[in-house]
Amino acid sequence: MFSPPNSAHDNAASDTKRIPKKSRKPQKPVVVVPESLVNRIFNEDCIEGMARVPSATIPLIVTDIPYGVVSRASGGIRVFDKKQADVCNISLPKLIAEFSRISAGSVYIFCGTEQVSELRALLVHEGFTTRLCIWEKTNPTPVNGQHLWLSGVECCVFGRKKGATFNEHCKNTVWRFPNGRSKRHPTEKPLPLFEYLVNTSSAPGDIVLDPFMGSGTTAEAALRLGRKYLGFELDKGYYEIAVERIKGTKHGS
Ligand SMILES: C[S@@+](CC[C@H](N)C(=O)[O-])C[C@H]1O[C@@H](n2cnc3c(N)ncnc32)[C@H](O)[C@@H]1O
Numbered sequence: 001m002f003s004p005p006n007s008a009h010d011n012a013a014s015d016t017k018r019i020p021k022k023s024r025k026p027q028k029p030v031v032v033v034p035e036s037l038v039n040r041i042f043n044e045d046c047i048e049g050m051a052r053v054p055s056a057t058i059p060l061i062v063t064d065i066p067y068g069v070v071s072r073a074s075g076g077i078r079v080f081d082k083k084q085a086d087v088c089n090i091s092l093p094k095l096i097a098e099f100s101r102i103s104a105g106s107v108y109i110f111c112g113t114e115q116v117s118e119l120r121a122l123l124v125h126e127g128f129t130t131r132l133c134i135w136e137k138t139n140p141t142p143v144n145g146q147h148l149w150l151s152g153v154e155c156c157v158f159g160r161k162k163g164a165t166f167n168e169h170c171k172n173t174v175w176r177f178p179n180g181r182s183k184r185h186p187t188e189k190p191l192p193l194f195e196y197l198v199n200t201s202s203a204p205g206d207i208v209l210d211p212f213m214g215s216g217t218t219a220e221a222a223l224r225l226g227r228k229y230l231g232f233e234l235d236k237g238y239y240e241i242a243v244e245r246i247k248g249t250k251h252g253s
Pocket residue numbers: 044045046047063064065066067084085086087089090185187188189190211212213214215216217218232233234235238
C-alpha cells in the first residue's frame with residue numbers, strides 16, 4: 001500500500017537517496033565542432049581555418065602535407081612535375097601546435113623523409129606517442145629501375161593522444177597498398193589506404209579533419225565509412241575538384 005511521506009524533511013531525504021551524488025555537481029559543457037564546419041571543405045589557408053575549431057574536438061586527423069620537394073620545372077629532384085601541389089608554405093611548429101590544440105585522438109601525417117624527425121619531435125613535445133609508418137607501394141613506378149632501387153615507399157608520422165580509438169590489434173607499421181591510377185591531383189593518395197586509417201582510428205559519426213585536402217581523398221574515405229569530414233584546401237582548382245568528388249560519394253552507415 002502507498003504511504004505518503006510524513007514531512008518535507010522525509011521528501012528531501014528520499015530525493016537525496018535517489019539522485020547519485022555525482023549528478024549534483026555542475027556538469028562540464030561538452031564542446032563540439034560547430035555545425036557550420038561539419039561536412040565542409042573551405043578554400044582557405046588551414047592555419048587560419050583551424051583557428052575556428054574548438055580545442056580537443058577532433059578524434060582523427062589524416063593528412064598529406066606538402067612535402068616541400070622542388071618540382072622538375074624548378075630544377076628539382078622529383079621525376080614528375082608536381083607544380084605548386086608540393087610547395088611547403090607552412091611552419092611545422094605552428095601546424096603541430098594547432099593539431100595538438102584541436103586533437104582528441106590520433107593524427108596521421110604523410111610527409112617527406114626530411115620532415116619525419118621534426119614532426120615526431122614536435123608531436124612528442126606536445127605529449128603524443130608517435131610511430132613512423134610506411135606506405136609500401138605494391139606497384140612502384142618503374143622509372144630508372146635498371147640503375148637504382150625504385151621509389152616504392154612514403155613516410156607517415158602517426159601520433160596518438162591517450163584514449164584515442166584504435167580498432168586494430170598488433171598491426172605492423174608497414175601498410176601495403178597499390179598506388180591508384182586517378183589523376184585528380186599530382187600527389188593523390190589511394191582511397192583504400194585512407195579508408196584503412198579512418199576505419200582503424202575513428203568510430204562511425206566521428207569527424208575526420210584534413211587541413212591539406214587536395215582532391216578530397218580523406219573526405220571521401222570518411223563519408224564512405226559513415227564518418228563526417230572537415231577540410232581546408234588553399235588551391236581553388238583542387239578545392240573545386242574535391243567538392244565535386246564529394247557530391248558523387250555514396251555515404252556509408
Ligand atoms: C600533398 S597534397 C594533398 C593531396 C591529397 N592527399 C589527395 O589525395 O588529393 C597537399 C595539398 O595542400 C594544399 N596546401 C598547401 N598549403 C596549404 C595551406 N596552407 N592550407 C591549405 N592547403 C594547403 C596544396 O594545394 C595541395 O593540394
